[in-house]
């Protein structure tokens with residue numbers, strides 16, 4: 439009898455100390471702390487520290503951690519030149535994947551997978567990824583590159599490097615909440631990809647490159663760009679219902695809805711919905727929020743009985759738009775934050791490694807005679 443489970447649904451393939459998910463009840467915790475608590479009271483830097491150390495930092499520990507992150511924002515010599523020789527029309531996810539991979543060539547010891555070395559490399563990558571994306575975005579817009587601001591938080595510095603002006607406190611906080619809510623999420627596809635690669639005792643750069651490749655797919659992190667394209671396609675709130683029902687009738691998926699684990703509301707979507715509403719009001723984007731809300735209502739009537747609710751990608755689209763990010767930066771924002779979770783899982787895998795090597799059930803024919811080429 440076959441044990442085959444398509445898509446490995448429900449299969450436990452790793453242990454983790456980082457996030458706990460109860461998909462039936464709609465609960466997500468990082469190291470036991472509900473995501474809503476962290477989003478309303480914590481910062482991204484604290485969340486990363488928590489995920490990597492299984493405890494919240496003291497003031498002194500957080501100061502030291504912040505100093506480390508801020509100290510690594512600059513790119514190694516030659517990287518900025520490499521970045522501005524890339525095709526301007528390239529999607530930033532392809533750029534990020536390529537440049538994280540390229541960082542390995544600037545590391546004198548890229549294959550070192552001792553835990554302390556991986557931790558330090560992870561910190562550098564987490565710190566440099568915003569610089570890579572902001573530089574690329576300014577380069578393609580024909581604007582001068584803005585160097586990292588060492589006094590600003592992770593979120594504040596990224597928005598500063600992107601826009602060339604210090605962001606408001608409200609924008610920084612909004613972006614920080616996005617970073618917190620995307621930092622880790624169990625054995626999702628990209629995290630699994632990272633763990634699979636590192637389980638061969640490969641290197642951190644290879645594992646993260648694989649994870650970025652996975653994340654950009656439209657069934658995973660790429661869905662947030664799909665949500666925005668859908669919102670742009672719907673001319674007005676009045677046209678939401680026929681648009682969504684038409685898609686469902688044609689058996690098309692609605693981006694930003696459904697989840698392998700959550701069969702109830704994704705708690706990250708709840709946090710981001712509140713944030714999206716506030717930002718939409720502040721930035722004159724209420725129509726976008728209202729369209730999103732109308733989509734949620736139509737989906738509620740049409741498919742909630744099947745356990746299909748908004749996921750993290752749904753309201754993050756409106757949120758990122760209101761923060762002023764261009765559509766193709768949405769998935770890279772997910773990646774920026776998830777580097778924390780991927781790296782944490784890579785460390786966990788290395789601490790107790792066993793090569794991932796599942797089996798495939800052969801379903802083809804047997805004992806087939808070899809036919810010479812001129813008789814086929």
Ligand code: CMC
Nearest residue numbers: 656657658659661690691692693694695696697698749751
């Ligand atoms: N719109 C319409 N129908 C849906 C949707 C959706 N977004 N999601 C699931 N369904 C239906 C699906 O058609 C199927 O119906 P039926 O049983 O009648 O054939 C049923 O629900 C089960 O769907 P599934 O695709 O087999 O479920 P899954 O667990 O394999 O897929 C998913 C999970 C996330 C891939 C899927 O819900 C989906 O494609 N959603 C849209 C893309 C998306 O928003 N992805 C982001 C996921 S959350 C963040 C992240 O991980 O990056």
